[in-house]
Amino acid sequence: MKIYLTLLFLFFLCFTSWAQTLQEGILDARSYDFEKSGMLSLEGNVRFYWNEHVSPLDAFSREDNFLTMPGHWEFHSDGKYPGIGIGTYAFQILLPPSDEPWFLYVGDVSSSYNLFINGKLIHSQGKISQQKENGIPWVEPQYLFLGHQEELLEIVIQVSNFYHREGGIWYLWYLGSESIAEEWYRKTFSLDLIIIGFLTSIGLVFTLISLLNRNYSSLFFGLFCLVLAIRTGLTNNRELYDSLQMISWPFLHRLEYICMYSAFLFFTQFTCVLFSFIPSFFRKISLFIALFFIGTLFLPIKIYTGFLIVFHITTVLIALTIVISLIRHFREDRKRISFFLMAFLLFFIGLLHDYALVTFFIPGQQIVSYSLILFVIIQMGILSSRIVGTFLAVQNLTIHLESLNRAFLNFLPHSFMKYLEKGSANDIKLGDHVSKKLYLLFIDIRSFTEIAERLNPEETFSLLNSYWEKIGPHIRKHGGWVERYIGDAILALFAIDPQEVLNAAIDIQKEIREMNSGEMGHELKMGISLHYGSLILGMVGDEKRMQATVIGDPTTVATQIEGYSKVFGTDILMSEDFFLTLQDPTKLNYLFLGQVFIPGQKKEIGLYGVYDKSFDKELPKRNIVKGYFERGLLKFHQQQFKQAIKYFDETLKIIPDHKTAILYRNYSLKQQDEGVRKDWSGTITMEY
């Protein structure tokens, strides 16, 4: 209560002026400096005549009877005059001399009046009457031009009230001269209008947005702002009254109350949506509010305004509950709750101030709209940061997922999927497969086990990877893909052009020589075999683990052929099947190496060695010996071993370590010694 009083006191300081007061119906403003002190507020004791409309001519010659203004007459007379009834206020103001015209701001008078100045009717609001039937109520503050005036202002106000429970002058009146009045007046309504514009657009935007994203907190917040915009237009300076003159005042008054109730309703719902921990009975408050609604709609003004105090108590209680429950849950979401709480307290203080004004008839302006603006701006900040937060969360999730996706895709055999005609990983099912004729390229590091023996596992890993990293691009560049890594070997597949496969093999051999001459510290040799055949590509695994796999004889054959590269001393070997697919083999430096037997195969397979100047320094020599070797091989197959040996010897004279020639020479010698078996076909079989 102490805090409340202190706050109240503070607001008194802000919104009331202590300048000069009316005493016994007279205000001596002759020494009042308008330029310096601003508008003169009219408050104090004025003449008052109950139950009659006194003519302005004899308003000052009656017996003395005084009443305080502003504030309704029942309140100031301690119930002597009932709220409903008629009466006449009269007072005099002594003005300083001035060339300027005067302006009078007439605060709300309930609920109709005629204003006379120096006996002249200046303004009539609504229609005054002796009975309710003849009168028309209208409560709106007025800013009146009084014109140039003499030194004395005699003001008489005939009031009649048959509608509101509180009759008479409600709010402060102000008097001022032209030079200060206009600016003062413009300021009083400017702020209100900016606030109305503010609330209307925020309200509209959030309400309409809530239709887009089906978010209840936006909807309630939007509606809250909209009804408050209307309410702001209906209170204080009542800016909306000008455009709503065709509507009767009791209706406008009802509208004002309904706006207040619905604002409260939307506000509690908004808070409930925002903070799920707020007690659930809050959601049922709508039922309670509905009573106020119905009351306001169907009861006369003088009755439903009586509920106001109940409503005030309810709102204060509920506001306190909200504050307590927010503080209790403060730890759950510090940032959000502290912002909300700050905004809410600002709003709450404004609300209390206004309630106090209404309840205790303290003259002053309602400030809830201003504290509301702060509340709304902070709320807007919270809501927008929530929206942005959601967006950012989604966006971050997407970015995270994308990076995961990218990382995962590296494990996926993309080219493989192309042949399965699958666009994305989602389409892949277990058992998807396709049969296809493909080119195989098999690379194996010769005697890797021996090298690995000298290394620890980590070094082995990095050695292998450093090679694979260099080789992979060559395979991709020529349109192929790595099907699988098998320890120190790679199986790569190509779909289109055998020449490209060959180029890939040549590039890889070149690359290896470059790497060996670099600072690798290991002299690695690789054998490459090329083959062509029909394969089945498909997906195997179970629901948790899936893998692309190639099934088919050619994979075995390619692996086996590679084994011969060491025997024949060739870096690149092609199978006959592969050789036959070449468009123009004459462009190549190749050598037929004879036929080999591969276990599990029905036919023996012809092998060709490929040489290229890019990695083979002995190429010129090889071209020279090509003739000898080929003739030797021919003779070998014709079983003329003696001539064969001669040709092989010729070959070895030029290239002493021609491994194939040595192999065949030894074989020929053996055949010469042992004699030829009947089923001899000249096929080489590798011994394991």
Added chain:
Amino acid sequence: MKYLFFTLLLAITFTLGAEVIFEPGKVQISNWNGKPLKLEASYSFYWNELLSPGQGPSSEPFFLKGQWANNKTELPPSGYGTYQLIIEWNEIIEQQDIMLRVPSISSSYKLYIDGIDKGGLGVVGKTLRDSLAIVAPHTFFLKRTGNRTEILIQVSNYHDVSGGLWNPLVIGNPNLLLSQVKNIISRDLFLCGALLIIGLFFLIFGFNLLKFKSREYLLFGIFSIIMALRVLLVNQRILPALLLQIPWPFWGALEYWTVYVAVPLFALFIGEIFPRFINWRYKIILIVCLILGSLFTITVPIVYITKLISLLHLYIIIISIFIFLILGQALYFKESGAIFILIGFVIMTSTIVNDLIVSNTSMQGRHLTPWGTFFFFILLVLFLAGHFFKKQEMQTGLSKILQSTNNNLLRFVPLEILHYLGKSDLSQIEVGENVSKEMTVLFCNIKSFNKLSESMTSEDCFNFLNSYFNHMGPIIRKHGGFIDKFIGDSIMALFPDSPDEALSAAVEMQETMTDYNSGRKKAGYQHLKIGIGLNSGIVTVGTIGEKERMEGTAISDVVNLARRMESLTRIFDANMIISEEVFRRLDMLQSYTFCFLGRVQVLGKMENIGMYEIIDGCENNIFEKKRNLAPKFERALLYYHLKQFEDAEKIFLEILKDSPENKATLYYLKDCQKVLHQGLDEDWQGTLIMEVK
């Protein structure tokens, strides 16, 4: 003749209830009830004279309705002069209070009514240096006495391209005119508040979203705030009227600045919304326009800015065409929202046109621009909100798709291996990362799969394999293991926890196979056997390959041996073989039935490794048989290793009597007989030598 146009120009406005007759330099009013009345008369204008009341003019007047510099007068805009208007009242009233609303006059004036100095705005001077320019509408009050009122306005202008009166004066009953002015100002204030909050909101909002390259919100926020400011600067000039101490050059420059900035800003905003139809070059041009425009208004004196008003018009027209081109394209390509913006724009424009017509003719009508603008902005905000939520929805959709894709992709990713690499963020996997850990390796293959596959189509082959893998996979995972890879029909799995788990998985796999076979038998399919090899030791797991094509893999001698052991199951016709390493590590050894199979030596390595067959998991009859044979076989093997080959042979032959197809016995019997025939090599160790690649 020159003034023929002006002479006796009658405008009788009946709606006002008053009769008004305009004559050059004069207005006759009768029946006036005080309703606000525009004095759209031709004012007498004396060029280069500052007339004081009572002072006779020295030159012939021009008759003007507005500013003095026009085609007919051929006067320069800069200079000074005096406007004069005489109002003649047809009925004589003793006294009447009248309010005179003086609209913006460029650029300073002093007002005399009936010879009384009423003050004015700024300082009127005969040179630029003597004068002070202040432009804002202002209100004066006068008391009408008699039937004649003389209005005299001394004006000087050195700051604007149009000097003098911009709009006609308005007179009226003070309360009526005040409330009219209040209404107009109210609408502007309302609009200002509305735009200001929209601008603030989008400023905060857009700033937060800036890091995601969504600039449209921020641009819109700035645009709204500039427009809110502009609302206060034009028409009733609420801000200049409030702050009269700040002179016109500042307010005027600010007013032009808002246009020079807002127009390209709006174009940029539209460009950000429909990025398809604008390329970066145009954006840069717009930004340059914006900067140059704003520099121009800041640095150049106001008089030149207003002189170059045609430049501003050109500027607006070109950028507007550009905006319409983008909107048109967006509309043509059915971009959502383009129609929205266009409708809003058209409505706003039509309200502006409406107001122009209303103010230029004496038609009665409402002042609609604020409402049109308000409507346009609300539409824009809604559009932006929709735009935003659509984006968000797209993002959500995208992340959903990615999620499901990732779930699918995960099946290709060796998660467990990555787990051992200690990666918390899976997206940070690099090639070549590895870690060494003690694990148990399990290899499992289908015996005689090659024969089986020959009799199947490729379709059947894949279906069979997958159904088989689907039976085996869950068992491995259940026991804490994971599948490293499938190699043809083989499964390679790793068990990081304990060999016991690996073994119980292996046993369960065999049992599952028994069930699976009974199913196959009913369907008339071939009986299948699987062989499982288990080995334990330090295994290096990691990623191998290259950045674009990675595989998780395990490399180790332990793996290679396990793979060989799987083929050993074929040689010994065993279901499961575990190595000594596993055997030693088993905790639950007693619950299994096992049989020692001898020792194996890996080619190129010195040590040899003991092998044990696990008999559990076999079909019942075989299990019984094998269990009974085991002690005998082990005894024979002991003799064999002790080089007592005759004894060994005897027992082996005995075993063969019971089960003639016992492959292990056959293998060792053959070796015994070979030794007995050929004699013993020096380096004989009784081991089976295997090449391990």
